[in-house]
Amino acid sequence: MPDFSKILESxxxxxxxxxxxxxxxxxxxIFAAISNTCAAAVDKNTSKEDKKFLVPAGAxxxxxxxxxxxxxxxxxIKFLQRAAEKIEIKxxxxxxxxxxxxxxxxxxxxxxxxxxIQSMKDTFFxxxxxxxxxxxxxxxxxxxxxxxxxxxxxxxxxxxxAFIGAVVGCAVLTPIIRDVSAYFVQKHREKENPxxxxxxxxxxxxxxxxxxxxxxxxxxxxxxxxxxxxxxxSNNLKV
Amino acid sequence: xRINSIRQQQNFKGGAADTALNFISKHQVGxxxxxxxxxxxxxxxxxxxxxxxxxxxxxxxxxxxxxxxxEKDNRTRQSSKTxxxxxxxxxxxxTITGVAIRALCIFASTLLMSKLGEKAxxxxxxxxxxxxxxxAQNLYKYKENAEAWGKSIGGASAILVMMFTNFLLDIPLxxxxxxxxxxxxxxxxxxxxxxxxA
Numbered sequence: 001m002p003d004f005s006k007i008l009e010s011x012x013x014x015x016x017x018x019x020x021x022x023x024x025x026x027x028x029x030i031f032a033a034i035s036n037t038c039a040a041a042v043d044k045n046t047s048k049e050d051k052k053f054l055v056p057a058g059a060x061x062x063x064x065x066x067x068x069x070x071x072x073x074x075x076x077i078k079f080l081q082r083a084a085e086k087i088e089i090k091x092x093x094x095x096x097x098x099x100x101x102x103x104x105x106x107x108x109x110x111x112x113x114x115x116x117i118q119s120m121k122d123t124f125f126x127x128x129x130x131x132x133x134x135x136x137x138x139x140x141x142x143x144x145x146x147x148x149x150x151x152x153x154x155x156x157x158x159x160x161x162a163f164i165g166a167v168v169g170c171a172v173l174t175p176i177i178r179d180v181s182a183y184f185v186q187k188h189r190e191k192e193n194p195x196x197x198x199x200x201x202x203x204x205x206x207x208x209x210x211x212x213x214x215x216x217x218x219x220x221x222x223x224x225x226x227x228x229x230x231x232x233x234s235n236n237l238k239v
Numbered sequence: 240x241r242i243n244s245i246r247q248q249q250n251f252k253g254g255a256a257d258t259a260l261n262f263i264s265k266h267q268v269g270x271x272x273x274x275x276x277x278x279x280x281x282x283x284x285x286x287x288x289x290x291x292x293x294x295x296x297x298x299x300x301x302x303x304x305x306x307x308x309x310e311k312d313n314r315t316r317q318s319s320k321t322x323x324x325x326x327x328x329x330x331x332x333x334t335i336t337g338v339a340i341r342a343l344c345i346f347a348s349t350l351l352m353s354k355l356g357e358k359a360x361x362x363x364x365x366x367x368x369x370x371x372x373x374x375a376q377n378l379y380k381y382k383e384n385a386e387a388w389g390k391s392i393g394g395a396s397a398i399l400v401m402m403f404t405n406f407l408l409d410i411p412l413x414x415x416x417x418x419x420x421x422x423x424x425x426x427x428x429x430x431x432x433x434x435x436x437a
Contacts, residue, residue, distance in 0.1 A: 017273075017274055017275075017276065020390075020391060020394070021276070021278060021281050024278050024394040024395065024398065025278065025281060025285075027395070027398050028278075028397075028398050028401065031398055031401065031402050031405070032401075032405060035402065035405045035406065039406070039410070079255075079256075079259065080259060080263070083256065083259040083260045083263050084263055084270075086260060087260070087263055087264050087267060093267055093268055096268045097268050097271050097272070100268065100272060101272075115378060116378050116379060116382065119377065119378035119379035119380075120379045122379075123377070123379050123380065149271060151274070152271040152272075152274035153263075153267055153270060153271040153274075155271075155273075155274035156270040156271045156272065156273040156274045157263060157270055159273040159274060159276045159280075159281075160270055160273060162281060163273075163281060163284050163285075166281055166284065166285040166288075167284065167285060167288040167292075170285050170288075170289055171285065171288035171289040171291075171292040171293050171296075172292060172293075172296065174293070175293045175296040175297055175300070175326060176296060176300065179296075179297060179300040179301070179319070179322065180300060180304075183300075183304055183315065
């Protein structure tokens, strides 16, 4: 039986926000890849011959995508967090951060919770008050406030790394891997089976593209000798 | 291990390291503010980039392949445009359902965690609240802890929920958006052709 508390602990943003986002996103991507591959496997519009290529190709692309995304993002997160550890913590910045945090709760969309705000002040300021001296010098900041800022800076850089990884991995690398591999796989298949030539290259792993009406090339055959011969031999030709 | 980590700290120099240090140091308060971000924020950032950048990459790769292979029937160029519309539809549709499901799961889990955390003698309370924080004595810390667990468990449960909604909601919604955009694009293209012919 797996230890669920440890699994959930690794997804807990208060421990390591960047890693939590990375783990949850990668898990989401694994399930999405499985569902896409299963959709290709059970799709009625896709022939058995197509499925022989679609299913393993979809699975391999999914594994490559997730692997590259996970490795790259974890490296970015580690790199940024190492940089964050070198930053000197100044009371001036701690104060700015804490004030922003309190403001967020005071001016939020939801009803202002005075008890909660007072509890925040009690945690972050000696005596629980945000005095003028504290505003300008951060004199009555507690150690808990400094620790909260230090942890938040580390967690924030992790989140930044996770965002960069998600954008680069999912918005840039995924379409490149998908489109280029789709082109080469389709080319390879055409060599083995010339009747596949009329299928589009790019929407390769998406079975819904194989439905009638979505094949934009359906009625746009180029004028080649092969197509001309096929046209003359077709049953629809009335003389 | 300790020596290795000290060495790594000392080796953290060079162009990229300096740039990262400068950037973090300049924007440190804003970056620290990102700490509470959940999978909802990540999904919004990721999908927004996917909706804008990925279709452009699809079309760009189609162009590059068409030119590099000297393709005469423009098959790749045409299918890359179809793929670009599809990618955009997937990003938009996926964001609508993905954000809604994640937000709902996190909201429900946070509520549950703040209730369960104080239940005396329960095993769940021991796991999620080992410091025995209480809402009466330290409301802020107690709520922060419950929120963190809510984000964790909510994010994980959203993935399980999405295993079903991927088929039930995403595919029909993405197909609908895809059809609408395809119709819009082909309408505009035929209008352009009519204007040119006139």
